[in-house]
Amino acid sequence: MGKYIVRRLLQMIPVVILSTFLIYAMVFAMPGDPTAGKCGERPCPAAYIEKFNAKYHLDEPLPVQYGYYAKNVIQGDLGENQYGRPVAEELSERFTVTAKLAVMALIFEGVIGILAGVLAGLRKGGFIDNLVLISTLFVISVPIFVTGFAAQYFLGLKWEIFPALASGKDPSLFALILPAMVLGSTSLAYIARLMRSNISDNIKSDYVRTAKAKGLKKGRIVGVHTLRNSLIPVVTFMGYDFGALLGGAIVTEGIFGINGVGGYIFTGIRNRDGIAVVGAVTALVIVYLLMNLLVDLLYGALDPRISND
Amino acid sequence: MAIASISAVALFATACGGSSDSDSTSGGTAGGEIISGGCNPENPLVAGNTAETCGGDVLDVLTAKLIHYNPETAEPENDIAESIETKDNQTFTVKIKKGYKFHDGTEVLAKNFVDAWNYTAFGPNGQQGGYFFEPVEGFKEVSDPKSKVKELTGLKVVDDLTFTIKTTTPVSNLPLRLGYTAFAPQPDSFFDDPEAFGKKPVAAGPYKFDSWEENSAIAVSKFDDYSGDFGGNADKITFQIFQDADAEYTALLAGEIDVVRQIPPSALIDNKFQTDLGDGRYLEKENSTFQFVGMNYNVDPKLKNVKVRQAISMAIDRPTIVKQIFNDAYTPATGWVSPVVDGYKAGACGEYCEFNPEKAKQLLGEGGGYDGKLTLSYNGDGGHKEWTQAVCNSVKKSIGIDCVATPSVDFKTILTKLGKDEVKGLFRMGWVMDYPSIENYLSPIYGATASSNYYGYDNAEFQKTMSEAGAAETPEEANKLYQQAEGLIAKEFTTIPLWYGKTIIGWSDKVTEVKATPFGSPDLAAMKVK
Secondary structure: OHHHHHHHHHHHHHHHHHHHHHHHHHHHHOOOOOOOOOOOOOOOOHHHHHHHHHHOOOOOOHHHHHHHHHHHHHOOOOOEOOOOOEHHHHHHHHHHHHHHHHHHHHHHHHHHHHHHHHHHHHOOOOHHHHHHHHHHHHHHHOOHHHHHHHHHHHHHHHOOOOOOOOOOOOOOHHHHHHHHHHHHHHHHHHHHHHHHHHHHHHOOOHHHHHHHHOOOOHHHHHHHHHHHHHHHHHHHHHHHHHHHHHHOOHHHHHHOOOOOHHHHHHHHHHOOOHHHHHHHHHHHHHHHHHHHHHHHHHHHHHOOOOOOO | OOOOOHHHHHHHHHHHOOOHHHHHHHOOOOOOEEEEEEOOOOOOOOHHHOOOHHHHHHHHHHOOOOEEEOOOOOOEEEOOEEEEEEOOOOEEEEEEOOOOEOOOOOEOOHHHHHHHHHHHHOHHHOOHHHHHHOOEOOHHHHHOOOOOOOOOOOEEEEEOOEEEEEEOOOOOOHHHHOOOHHHOOOOHHHHHOHHHHOOOOOOOOOEEEEEEEOOOEEEEEEOOOOOOOOOOOOOEEEEEEOOOHHHHHHHHHOOOOOEEOOOOHHHHHHHHHHHHHOOOOEEEEEEEEEEEEEEOOOOOHHHOOHHHHHHHHHOOOHHHHHHHHHOOOEEEOOOOOOOOOEOOOOOOOHHHHOOOHHHHHHHHHHOOOOOOEEEEEEEOOOOOHHHHHHHHHHHHHHHOOEEEEEEEOOHHHHHHHHHOOOOOOEEEEEEOOOOOEHHHHOHHHHOOOOOOOOOOOOOHHHHHHHHHHHOOOOHHHHHHHHHHHHHHHHHHOOEEEEEEEEEEEEEOOOEEOOOEOOOOOEOHHHOEEO
8 A cells, every 4th residue: 555655656756857848848838918907008118028037037948947946846836937936835725725715615525415415326316316417417517607796796795694705815604605605516426426426326236225225224224235335426526626716717717806826827827827837737747646645545445345556 | 487386276175175174183182093995005115115005095194205295176285395485496495394203203304205215216125106206307327227336416315404405497386296106205214124124114294104014004103203283083993804895885884994996896786885875975086087988090091080080089979888888987077187186177178078979979070080990999908898888889889990999818918008109009008197187188198209299299389388398387378378288189089088087985984084195095194983
């Protein structure tokens, strides 16, 4: 097991290097000028542009630029973005907020999704089943920005149940509830549906019948035997979803004014701020890889027949 | 012999402009905190290196300059300047008020201006505001990116409270320009470490810098030792940083902030903001933005005949486009100069800026017609697609020229192509003033060697009129000459005016006395908390 983890961690190194270079090359291959718009409506003075280009090595060929960047990264310095801010510092701030948001969304979608799926799967065709099917269909078919704005308008502005925004450096957990629910809503629907079909399949399987025949209580049959097996695909889904939540929350973060990673990458791409984008994406790649590893390890815990060695 | 003294203008302005200024210093209801919507400054907060609004809005309340622009009328009023005098519009003697203090307690002296301006103009420092010093003698040598000359020969310290500015040619409106942020003085501590200074700026304005939480908020508070006439009312102003205009607007509706600098397009639809905010909580005011299309008929000879150019202008249905595309957030233009500036004269464009397909067809016929496709180039990074298409459709429908809106990746790409004479047909342009003067809409754009002359415009009479205006004895006389120069542009029609921008700001029910500066931002210092 330990060997397996080490091997997986070592495999990550080339993946990280290759992906950062690709992203770096792509960001800088984009047409357009990083100083555009920095001086208002008129083009920046030549002296400013020259200094800017020299500072970020923009006047050198791409491999040389990447070389400078890589050299710094190896020394533990993620560089400065175009606002002259250390990327590492900025990322750590933003990852804190986004990670909070993502974890809350994950808990929300996990708890409610699994619960709804189990209840629906146990009584297929019943009232709860129909309710879950219709409501999840609704959530899936409505785009996230509609859900977001509607939730913000009704729950935030009109009825004032939740704060309408979660802006600022360190928004409170309470302020993050609404965006987390919006962010997790689509995945919640998928989890509920995934869980429902797994449960309804597994409840008919031989080992459940055996457990029933042994006279086990219903709670134990569902809670331990059926649920554990049915969770495997859901765990896979949630593992990848966490990575997606971290990087892909651009819309939700925008609506609720959250200073998170999604918006950072978006503005970084728009401003051709290569160093900021590469830093953020590298962090995301690492999160994805680690989540991937975690999911694989969880398989073994959920089903001892699956072995990693 | 005349003295184009700014104090005369200032007196006039105070007399007519109402008592807004006396309110701000005497205010019994002063105090409280204002939370304003803000955005991430593009650069550290250094006055000479900030030319965009995110940092500019903050520096506006932090800095004091020689001149302050009246938020109602855009008239210049003396701030740090005691007087600015000249006999020939070329050598200006600036006397500053005694006892003006920087936030670190040091006194504002003549050398603080001269040192700061030299630093900003010096090419290797790469400051965004460097071009403001172009009229000053010695700028060419100092501003080169590889320059070794560190001091403008045109700036001389006479004594602690006096310095002189010498320009290369007469510039009658020089005092008027001195209210821009780039002309703010810098304390001695700035030069020790400009980089660190930019994160914790020290200036001489009504508010002093408190804290800057990156991506989150910038806070300033009232400066107790402020001795100027334009003090602020609120004790504290916080700029809450938003990345998204819609989120900022929502924060206003939710009562989290007190003022937004611009209502987002989504709330302009059907004037939604008016019902959202209610009467007395929003303000619409024309700002200095001016949109137009230009062409270089040396590059595209098909546009050589002035009647063809006028025909195209008359074929553009400005009011309909402004209504349908911009929800009336713009005003159709009637000339080449924004109505907010000193010297503006309405209707310089006359009937040629009015929509009249009949007359346009007739003019086009007289001008020999236009064969083939006419392109209207725009930069794809600025949201110009809809309106350029609408302009083209209007031209196509009214006079039958096959007009196509053609995107370029970004502004820089268009400018590069223009520099190489590669753009045929029309191209879009915009202008935001640097200082409130009619001159700022003419010389940078139409001067034969001007930095933003992309039109190959070279008119000896225009040049002559402009330099006469520069040397004029009184502002009134200068403006008259500038208006004549605008008339020459109207005759030549190398650019087609489209519309003026409007600022629409909104505020919460907690604040009063909200006014917009001539630059289109809310005047935060003048705002009061109820």
